[in-house]
Amino acid sequence: MSLLDFVVLIGSMLGIAAYGIWRTRDRHSLSTYLKGDQTMGWAAIGISVMATQASAITFISTPGQGYQDGLGFVQNYFGMPLALIMVAAVFLPMYRRLNVYTAYEFLGRRFDAKTRLLGAALFLLQRGLAAGITIYAPAIILSTVLGWRLDLTIILSGLLVIIYTASGGSDAVTLTQKYQLAVIFGGMVTALIVLLVKLPANLSLTDAFTVAGGFKKLEAVDFSLDFNRRYTFWSGLLGGLFLSLSYFGTDQSQVQRYISGASLREGRLGLMFNAVLKIPMQFFILLLGALLFVFYQFEPPPVFFNQAAWSVGVQHDPGEHLHSLEQKFAAVHSEKQQLIHAWLDAKHAGDRQAEGEARAQALAANERSEAVRAEAKSALQATNAKMKTNDADYVFITFVLNHLPHGVIGLLVAAFFAAALSSKAAELNALGSTTTVDFYRHIIKRDATDAHYVTASKCFTLLWGLVALAFALFANLAENLIQAVNIVGSVFYGVVLALFLVAFFLRWVGGTAVFWAALAAQMLVFVLYFSLSISYLWYNFIGCAACVIFSIALQAAIGSDGKTAEIRAT
Amino acid sequence: MMPPDHPIAAAEAPREPAETNNNEATGLPWLHTWRGVYIFVFGCFVLWVALLFALMTIFS
Numbered sequence: 001m002s003l004l005d006f007v008v009l010i011g012s013m014l015g016i017a018a019y020g021i022w023r024t025r026d027r028h029s030l031s032t033y034l035k036g037d038q039t040m041g042w043a044a045i046g047i048s049v050m051a052t053q054a055s056a057i058t059f060i061s062t063p064g065q066g067y068q069d070g071l072g073f074v075q076n077y078f079g080m081p082l083a084l085i086m087v088a089a090v091f092l093p094m095y096r097r098l099n100v101y102t103a104y105e106f107l108g109r110r111f112d113a114k115t116r117l118l119g120a121a122l123f124l125l126q127r128g129l130a131a132g133i134t135i136y137a138p139a140i141i142l143s144t145v146l147g148w149r150l151d152l153t154i155i156l157s158g159l160l161v162i163i164y165t166a167s168g169g170s171d172a173v174t175l176t177q178k179y180q181l182a183v184i185f186g187g188m189v190t191a192l193i194v195l196l197v198k199l200p201a202n203l204s205l206t207d208a209f210t211v212a213g214g215f216k217k218l219e220a221v222d223f224s225l226d227f228n229r230r231y232t233f234w235s236g237l238l239g240g241l242f243l244s245l246s247y248f249g250t251d252q253s254q255v256q257r258y259i260s261g262a263s264l265r266e267g268r269l270g271l272m273f274n275a276v277l278k279i280p281m282q283f284f285i286l287l288l289g290a291l292l293f294v295f296y297q298f299e300p301p302p303v304f305f306n307q308a309a310w311s312v313g314v315q316h317d318p319g320e321h322l323h324s325l326e327q328k329f330a331a332v333h334s335e336k337q338q339l340i341h342a343w344l345d346a347k348h349a350g351d352r353q354a355e356g357e358a359r360a361q362a363l364a365a366n367e368r369s370e371a372v373r374a375e376a377k378s379a380l381q382a383t384n385a386k387m388k389t390n391d392a393d394y395v396f397i398t399f400v401l402n403h404l405p406h407g408v409i410g411l412l413v414a415a416f417f418a419a420a421l422s423s424k425a426a427e428l429n430a431l432g433s434t435t436t437v438d439f440y441r442h443i444i445k446r447d448a449t450d451a452h453y454v455t456a457s458k459c460f461t462l463l464w465g466l467v468a469l470a471f472a473l474f475a476n477l478a479e480n481l482i483q484a485v486n487i488v489g490s491v492f493y494g495v496v497l498a499l500f501l502v503a504f505f506l507r508w509v510g511g512t513a514v515f516w517a518a519l520a521a522q523m524l525v526f527v528l529y530f531s532l533s534i535s536y537l538w539y540n541f542i543g544c545a546a547c548v549i550f551s552i553a554l555q556a557a558i559g560s561d562g563k564t565a566e567i568r569a570t
Numbered sequence: 571m572m573p574p575d576h577p578i579a580a581a582e583a584p585r586e587p588a589e590t591n592n593n594e595a596t597g598l599p600w601l602h603t604w605r606g607v608y609i610f611v612f613g614c615f616v617l618w619v620a621l622l623f624a625l626m627t628i629f630s
Contacts, residue, residue: 074622081615085608213629220622233619265594268604275611279618 001146001401005410012183012414013421017164020176024168030453033169034101034433040261044174045270048257048426050277051177051184053247056138056420059188059285064305064392066289067296070217072231074282076486076537079240084248084275088268090504091249095259096267101437103255103500110503111511113442118515119499120438122522123252124431126492128464131427132471133488137393138420139472142413144308145397154472157417158424162465165425166432166458170260173425180418187415190408191400192288198403199291200298207344208294214343214359215366217290220283230535239537242544243486246493250500253430292399297340299403303329303376305394309387316383325376332372336365428468432461490536491529494543495522501544502551509555517550 001009040048065073100106104123108116135158143150164172199208212218222232229235248254248271261267303326304310314322343358377389400412436457445452495518502514525543529536601607 071622071626078615078619081611085611089604089608209625209629213626216630218626218629220626221619263594265597268607269596269598272607272611276614279615283618283622 001409001413002406004407005413008407008410009414009417012411013160013417016176016179016183016418017160017421019179020164020172021167023175024172030101030450030457032171033454033457034256034437038260038262040174040266040270042261042266042269042273044178045258045261045266046273047181048174048177049248049254049270049274050281051181051419051422052253052257052426053274053278053423054181054184054281054419055134055423056416057134059184059419060138060141060396060416061393062282062285063289063292063396064394066217066286067293067395068289068392070212070290071220071283071286072222074220074279074286075222075231075233075236076240077244077279077282078233078236079238079242080244080248080278081275082237083241083244084271086245087249088271091255091500092258092267092271093264094504095255096264100259102252102434103250104252104434104438107499107503108438108442111499111514115499115511115515115518116438116442118518119250119496120434122492122496122518123250123434126488127251127253127427127431128467129471129488131424131431131464131468134420134424134427135468136472138416141393141397142416144306145394145401146413147308151473154469157420158465158469158472161421161424162428162462162469165428166461166465169454169457170256170429170433173422173429174257174260176425177422180422183411183418184415184422187408187412188285188288191396191404191412192284192291194404194408195288195291195295195399198299199295203294203298203344207347208291210344210347211294211297211340212290215293215363217293227534227538230537232535235535235537239490239535239540242497242540243490243493243537246497246540246544247489250493250496251430252434253426256430256433257426289395292395295399297337300330300333302398303373304380305391305398306388307394307398309391310380313380313383313387317379321379322376322383325372325379329369329372329376332365332369336362336369339365424468428461428465431464432457435460435464487536490539491525491543492522494525494540494545495547497540498544498547498551502548506548506551509551513555513558514547514551517554518547520550521547 062073095103095106098106098109100109102120104116104120107119135154139150139153139157142148143153164176168175196205209218222229223234224232225234226232227235258267258270261270302310310322317323339358339362343355343362346352346354346358377391381387381389397416400409404412436453440456440460441448441453445456448456498521499514499518502509521543524546525539528542529539596602596604596607598607601610
């Protein structure tokens with residue numbers, strides 16, 4: 001990175017944070033600190049909801065998914081529009097009617113204190129873990145490729161977000177997210193334009209799509225009923241529906257964003273904004289990855305995209321096995337490139353038979369190329385058994401650093417940090433709010449002043465920030481990073497969602513039945529997760545269904561507990 | 571076992587009047603009801619899936 005890149009990066013990050021602190025310097029009541037001044041329009045809410053969900057992992061890791069596996073990951077979001085419709089129609093009106101600060105207050109009104117605390121505790125557990133991942137994920141990648149110290153990257157980015165989130169509360173999060181999202185989209189669109197410009201001059205966009213499609217990178221929809229496939233239309237629609245319903249309907253980091261709207265209308269339209277735009281947004285990020293694959297068919301790629309790890313491996317490889325694999329990979333790539341040219345020439349000439357033959361040969365060459373890559377990864381791991389061999393997360397950042405002009409590199413790195421800060425801020429804000437409202441004010445100190453609760457909320461936000469920092473400093477992740485976040489969510493979300501669905505739709509089920517049912521269902525999900533190999537998205541459905549069924553059975557077994565299912569506050 | 575929630579809820583700070591208007595107008599030019607908005611959003615989802623399927627089929 002050059003001086004210009006650092007000026008763009010540091011200027012944009014510090015400028016946005018300082019603006020958030022300055023604009024929210026007068027938030028002294030608990031209501032304005034936790035929910036803002038409730039003047040947010042639908043566009044601000046929509047942007048805030050989008051920025052909260054889209055972490056740095058989305059922009060660093062997703063293009064790598066597109067490069068490696070194609071567009072199939074977009075199916076993960078197929079359940080989201082339906083979930084957002086349900087949240088707008090059922091959850092949001094209920095939260096606004098009861099005027100709650102947190103989603104778990106609703107559980108307390110509907111059931112009892114222990115169910116409220118269980119919901120809040122499950123949220124704090126899974127979101128606390130995810131908060132560590134969202135700060136660790138970009139830091140490990142950026143520090144590796146930029147040569148920065150990992151601990152300093154984590155601490156400096158973590159402290160910045162802690163300061164402005166604790167200082168300004170909910171409004172600071174929403175205000176800064178608006179400008180951070182502008183930096184993110186500015187960076188991603190610039191990267192896509194530069195990528196298209198850098199494709200070979202004689203390669204049309206149709207040719208690029210032909211190559212991507214020929215190598216199966218455009219297979220976006222898979223209608224198969226194979227439960228072992230990670231992403232299918234059905235797992236995305238059903239599992240994704242439950243994941244999204246739980247995330248948007250019951251996760252305080254999202255609930256806090258849309259209950260801060262000026263009216264019910266603004267909140268609903270903000271959610272519908274995301275319901276319409278999320279799938280095309282994810283599609284374009286994945287397409288960027290698929291086009292990166294095409295780009296690297298004409299430009300020699302590294303045999304292993306985590307170049308820092310590769311360099312370390314080379315130093316510990318006295319037999320120069322890694323070096324010989326690099327040469328072997330380059331030779332196969334050159335052969336593949338010629339076959340792709342032959343394939344496209346045949347296509348342009350209208351010779352279907354030659355086109356088919358050249359394409360088949362190019363696919364075979366690609367398999368040989370992947371075999372060399374697999375061999376290289378094994379050889380790299382032989383130099384150090386702890387070496388991570390999944391390099392998908394490094395594909396996009398490698399392209400950014402090697403092929404974008406100075407200034408734009410700074411913009412892209414700023415975009416990654418902006419995404420990290422925006423999602424992290426919403427998480428810390430929600431963790432601080434839930435700890436204050438559902439635990440501290442509810443159990444420890446019930447009759448303090450507003451100013452006391454604001455101070456407590458700031459302290460809890462700071463505390464959660466430090467916990468996330470500690471987790472990030474000691475994290476060691478094996479999965480692709482974006483999958484790791486979704487897996488943690490999927491293990492917990494189904495049960496939390498079930499608490500709310502029982503509250504809304506099974507009015508004869510009481511707090512005791514749903515509380516024990518939730519604990520049993522969560523245990524079941526843990527056991528299944530460690531014993532089955534099905535797509536993790538299904539755990540959202542399994543956890544939810546198990547909790548609902550157990551609740552009905554337990555309520556039938558214990559009979560009426562004297563509590564009506566009507567919400568007490570109504 | 572913890573006590574029921576409502577005595578504690580009553581001890582918490584008083585809240586502002588709650589919003590109860592579920593029939594609020596959408597304020598959109600062509601979609602006057604929320605049911606219409608939801609159908610439009612669902613239609614967009616179907617359109618996205620159809621376009622993705624078409625892209626996959628054309629370039630497979």
